Amino acid sequence: MKKSSASFFHSFILGVLSYLGIWTLLFILSNNHAIPSPITTLEKMWEIKYLLGLHTLASSLRIVTALLLATIFAVPLGIFLSMFPKFDRLLSPLLYFLYPLPKVAFLPVLMLFFGLGNFSKILLLFSIIILQVIISVRDGANRIPDNYQRIMSNFQSNTWQNIRYLILPAIFPNILASLRVSIGIALASLFFAENYATTYGLGYLILSAWMKMDYPEMFAGIFCIALLGFLFFQAIDALERFSYKI
Amino acid sequence: MGIIIKDLNFIYEQNQLFKMTNFHFEDNTIYTLVGPSGIGKSTLLDLLTGVKHPHSGDILYQNIHKSEILTIFQNNHLFPWLTVSEALALPLKINNVSKKQINSRVMGLLKTFRLETFAHKRPHALSGGQLQRVAIAQGLTLNPKLLLLDEPTSSLDQESKEEIQDHLINEQRKRNNTMIIVTHDIEEAAYLGQEIILVTNKQLKKIVNPTFGEKNRRQSLDFYAFCIQLRKQVRQK
Numbered sequence: 012m013k014k015s016s017a018s019f020f021h022s023f024i025l026g027v028l029s030y031l032g033i034w035t036l037l038f039i040l041s042n043n044h045a046i047p048s049p050i051t052t053l054e055k056m057w058e059i060k061y062l063l064g065l066h067t068l069a070s071s072l073r074i075v076t077a078l079l080l081a082t083i084f085a086v087p088l089g090i091f092l093s094m095f096p097k098f099d100r101l102l103s104p105l106l107y108f109l110y111p112l113p114k115v116a117f118l119p120v121l122m123l124f125f126g127l128g129n130f131s132k133i134l135l136l137f138s139i140i141i142l143q144v145i146i147s148v149r150d151g152a153n154r155i156p157d158n159y160q161r162i163m164s165n166f167q168s169n170t171w172q173n174i175r176y177l178i179l180p181a182i183f184p185n186i187l188a189s190l191r192v193s194i195g196i197a198l199a200s201l202f203f204a205e206n207y208a209t210t211y212g213l214g215y216l217i218l219s220a221w222m223k224m225d226y227p228e229m230f231a232g233i234f235c236i237a238l239l240g241f242l243f244f245q246a247i248d249a250l251e252r253f254s255y256k257i
Numbered sequence: 258m259g260i261i262i263k264d265l266n267f268i269y270e271q272n273q274l275f276k277m278t279n280f281h282f283e284d285n286t287i288y289t290l291v292g293p294s295g296i297g298k299s300t301l302l303d304l305l306t307g308v309k310h311p312h313s314g315d316i317l318y319q320n321i322h323k324s325e326i327l328t329i330f331q332n333n334h335l336f337p338w339l340t341v342s343e344a345l346a347l348p349l350k351i352n353n354v355s356k357k358q359i360n361s362r363v364m365g366l367l368k369t370f371r372l373e374t375f376a377h378k379r380p381h382a383l384s385g386g387q388l389q390r391v392a393i394a395q396g397l398t399l400n401p402k403l404l405l406l407d408e409p410t411s412s413l414d415q416e417s418k419e420e421i422q423d424h425l426i427n428e429q430r431k432r433n434n435t436m437i438i439v440t441h442d443i444e445e446a447a448y449l450g451q452e453i454i455l456v457t458n459k460q461l462k463k464i465v466n467p468t469f470g471e472k473n474r475r476q477s478l479d480f481y482a483f484c485i486q487l488r489k490q491v492r493q494k
Contacts, residue, residue: 158334161308166348166399167324176347180338254338 019245026241030234047227052234055227062216067235069211073129073204074197074243077136078190085141086186089148090178094170099149106142114139115203127208135204140193144186151185152178183254187247194243198236213239259284259321259403259435260305262461265314267297267304274300275311276459284320284402287429287436289450291443291491296456298439302328302405305437320402321435327401329392331408335380341391342367342376348398366394370424386417393421397428406438410445419475422448443491447484448474455490464490 031049038046047055056063092099114135121131155178163177205214213232220228260282267275274297282288290298303309304316306328335344342363349359367373370390380388389409396404409425410418422445429436437454440446446453451469455462467483474480 156334158330159336161328161330162334162336163351165306165328166351168351172351176351177336180336183338 019249022245023241030237034230045226047230052227052230056231056234059228059231063231063235066211066213066216066232067239069209070201070205070213070236071239073133073136073212074194074201074239077133077140077197078193080133081137081140081144081193082186082190085144086148086179086182089145090152090174090182092145092149093152093178106146110142110146115200118204118207122208129209132201132204132209132212136197136200139196139200140190143193143196144189147185147189148182151182155181184251187251191244191247194240194247198240198243202236259286259319261315261317261319263315263317265304265311265316267300267309267311269297269300273459275304277314277461280461282435282437284435285429285433287426287438287449287451288454289446289452290437290439290454290456291441291446291487292456293491294441298456299331299407301456301461302407302437302439305403305405318403322402325399325402326405327396327399327403328405328407329396329409331411335388335391335395337380340377340379341372341383344380344391344395345398348395352399362398366398369428370394384417386413386420389413389417389421390424393424393428397432400432400434402434404434404436406436408439408441410440410442418442418445425449443488444484447480447487453487 034046034049038048092102117138118131118135121134125131125134159177159181160173163173168176201212202214202217205212206218209215213236217229217232217236220226220232262277262280264279265275265277266273290301292298300309304311306326307323336347339347345363345366346359349362354362367376370393372387372390372394375383375387375391380391383391393406393409396406406425410421413421425436425438426449436449438446438449440449447466447468450466453464453466455464464487468474468477468480471477471479
């Protein structure tokens with residue numbers, strides 16, 4: 012546990028320092044007030060720390076809810092498609108049609124049907140994440156070697172035991188890999204979704220700061236999105252390490 | 258009489274692999290199955306476990322239920338995410354054995370197969386011999402009445418091979434089960450098999466091992482004379 016805390020700390024310091032380094036370089040090179048200095052921004056962050064915390068919390072809750080819901084629905088569906096190739100052949104063409112669609116374009120439709128509140132925003136993130144996870148889980152389950160299946164049959168396992176002891180552990184890395192990719196896309200889409208009909212969320216904070224031409228506040232919001240992304244990725248890494256320990 | 262094969266006929270990719278009248282495997286015996294590559298040794302194991310089905314004929318089991326048959330595969334297929342003790346516990350969990358019993362059986366097997374120090378290691382951290390010991394121990398967790406082993410010591414060094422072979426003989430004596438072991442190694446067939454089964458001309462031929470049970474067989478001339486005789490028989494066919 013101490014080792015993983017140290018690794019988290021090193022990773023965090025390295026990430027923040029390189030982020031600040033690139034930012035400082037851009038600040039010096041651009042010499043434009045649209046890119047404020049990291050020090051001014053950090054001062055601003057300290058000044059509005061409670062407000063920033065509130066916006067970050069709102070965005071985090073939306074992302075976490077969407078990630079959890081997408082995983083809960085996508086994992087059984089992906090396993091189902093892998094176990095029943097007939098249904099896979101039937102549903103895969105639809106998945107392939109839906110997958111490349113820019114889901115953010117549907118935000119107005121989602122808002123129309125599901126209201127302006129959190130539900131439509133979470134639904135947008137959910138729709139972005141779920142397809143990625145379904146396809147990843149299905150492919151992961153399809154790649155399980157036949158020999159592993161033979162071992163399970165050898166021990167007279169039933170379908171549920173196959174899922175519990177073989178499929179779920181085997182596809183766990185696939186689930187995490189798809190979540191890693193999804194987090195990046197979800198954060199980018201969240202910025203878009205939070206520009207509409209909300210007063211809380213980092214997307215809203217960044218856009219409203221931009222409108223006010225308060226660039227240190229805008230960059231404070233951007234920095235918080237980066238921090239949020241870092242923390243989500245670290246959480247998934249920790250989950251992976253934990254799964255190898257148990 | 259443990260397993261009776263009646264008029265078995267099996268064709269694989271248009272090649273007739275087996276066409277035999279009657280054959281039987283006794284209870285509480287170690288059989289080794291030898292014959293040239295591709296003759297159908299592993300297929301016979303698949304027929305015995307029901308993974309493959311004969312085109313005609315029957316395989317009848319007496320005193321053995323299908324759930325009491327277990328196979329240990331050629332290249333041990335331990336799940337990479339399970340530690341040694343978790344791998345040993347897996348068959349027991351699947352068969353709803355209580356936690357207390359699982360712990361005691363796993364501890365017993367770890368001790369018997371000298372795996373205690375590797376209990377929390379995953380397959381990638383084990384040597385070939387250790388992996389094979391885990392695979393065999395895993396196969397024995399459920400105390401199967403019929404244990405089928407497909408090349409259990411292939412790709413192992415001589416020392417590990419002999420260790421595994423002695424483990425198998427000891428376990429069979431303790432458990433009084435039947436083992437059918439496919440091997441391409443004549444010395445192994447002669448050492449492990451109470452009866453050696455030669456797969457030949459789509460039939461099975463039994464050869465009684467006169468040296469089985471003798472002490473220090475690996476140092477005995479009789480044992481090597483029998484190996485030479487056996488090798489000749491395999492080559493003749």
